């Protein structure tokens with residue numbers, strides 16, 4: 001089953017008590033009410049990097065350049081009960097950028113300690129792959145959801 005091409009970028013900064021990551025409360029659309037990564041769909045003709053630069057700007061006002069982005073691999077989200085929700089996600093991290101995050105209609109951005117991610121308010125698969133990304137690793141993961149489209153049926157790491 002084909003999957004929509006999407007991207008996420010995790011901005012990482014040094015806080016007073018260790019590393020912090022920019023996530024946000026999704027206010028509209030897919031994943032509404034959850035704390036999610038910043039990103040969205042890749043539009044026709046865009047590279048993944050171009051798409052994530054656009055999405056981060058639209059959702060938070062933060063300006064990224066290509067040289068700010070580090071490729072952190074891919075996560076494929078598979079929803080067997082809702083195959084139209086399947087997504088092939090390119091993950092980036094960034095440690096440099098311009099501007100400060102501001103809320104948009106879609107996202108209320110918020111910094112979280114990497115050591116205390118709000119996993120209870122995120123997609124349940126987040127702790128299967130996000131800590132690796134935030135430690136600077138690369139992932140190549142396929143997450144398959146149960147028929148409730150919320151809990152994780154399996155999470156398979158494919159080494160590249």
Ligand SMILES: Nc1[nH]c(=O)nc2c1ncn2[C@H]1C[C@H](O)[C@@H](COP(=O)(O)OP(=O)(O)OP(=O)(O)O)O1
Pocket residue numbers: 006007008028029030031036037038039040041077087089123124125126
């Ligand atoms: N199981 C999952 N765990 C997770 O952490 N993120 C997921 C996920 N399944 C999907 N996502 C993310 C990837 C993608 O960035 C996002 C959905 O893209 P969007 O926010 O762009 O969707 P929307 O439908 O709200 O917006 P439009 O693109 O404007 O239609 O959800």
